[in-house]
Amino acid sequence: MARLSAFQLAGLGLSAAAFLCGIICASALTVTQGEFGSQCILYGSVRYNGTLSLSRVSHSSLCYFVSATSVLASILSFAVLFQGIYHGCFGDGQSEHTWFKGSVAIAAAVLFFLLVSGCILRVGMDTLCAAIVQSSAAASCQEAQRRPWVHPYRAEKFYDNLYTAEAAAWVNFFFWCLMVVLLVLERFIKSSSQPLRSSSARTDEAAPIIGGGPRGP
Numbered sequence: 006m007a008r009l010s011a012f013q014l015a016g017l018g019l020s021a022a023a024f025l026c027g028i029i030c031a032s033a034l035t036v037t038q039g040e041f042g043s044q045c046i047l048y049g050s051v052r053y054n055g056t057l058s059l060s061r062v063s064h065s066s067l068c069y070f071v072s073a074t075s076v077l078a079s080i081l082s083f084a085v086l087f088q089g090i091y092h093g094c095f096g097d098g099q100s101e102h103t104w105f106k107g108s109v110a111i112a113a114a115v116l117f118f119l120l121v122s123g124c125i126l127r128v129g130m131d132t133l134c135a136a137i138v139q140s141s142a143a144a145s146c147q148e149a150q151r152r153p154w155v156h157p158y159r160a161e162k163f164y165d166n167l168y169t170a171e172a173a174a175w176v177n178f179f180f181w182c183l184m185v186v187l188l189v190l191e192r193f194i195k196s197s198s199q200p201l202r203s204s205s206a207r208t209d210e211a212a213p214i215i216g217g218g219p220r221g222p
Contacts, residue, residue, distance in 0.1 A: 012191040013089060019184045020086035026177035027079030030122075031072040033170040038068055040159045040166075045069075047129025047167075053142035058155040063129070071122045071174070078115050078177060085184070112185045119178040126171040134164075 038045060041059065045068035050061040134146040143149035146164040154160045 017089045019180050020082045023180040024079045024082040026173045027075040030170045030173035031075040033166045037166040048132045050136040053140040056153045056155050057142050074118045074122045123174040
């Protein structure tokens with residue numbers, strides 16, 4: 006088994022953490038949709054007549070987009086984790102970044118979609134909570150969890166689930182930022198040290214030819 010560098014160990018840890026964050030975000034948002042009959046309550050509005058009900062909801066594709074982004078980020082994180090473990094167990098521990106530009110481009114795309122997902126969750130929650138407060142049903146979304154909702158809604162933990170999904174999305178975004186930074190740093194260090202090794206090898210080979218060795222009488 007090859008010995009992994011500090012960069013590779015840190016990358017494995019970040020990949021595993023990003024994988025879990027993506028699963029948590031998608032799961033929490035899916036549970037929230039299930040509590041409201043598969044409806045996406047982000048950017049929604051409510052009515053209150055003794056019981057809370059939804060008067061407007063977003064298209065389900067909005068929540069599906071956030072869930073799909075989280076799942077895709079988890080799949081890519083798992084692929085990076087698996088590749089790192091494979092190279093650590095069966096390779097020489099020096100994973101060459103042959104597809105460095107492609108890896109950075111993919112990571113940048115993931116970061117963009119994670120950023121969009123985090124903003125959707127944040128603004129969508131703020132819009133929903135503002136509608137709840139304006140309806141005079143509760144002073145906050147947390148308090149609205151204890152208010153009765155019309156059947157068949159089960160909203161006992163809708164705010165907790167949405168908050169968990171949002172937190173997981175932003176933490177996942179942060180982990181992917183760190184993964185990109187590690188990738189660039191590792192590439193930079195390898196690139197800066199490679200010319201030094203090459204020039205040293207050429208000097209050793211050229212020394213006898215140029216006249217570095219002892220001359221006879």
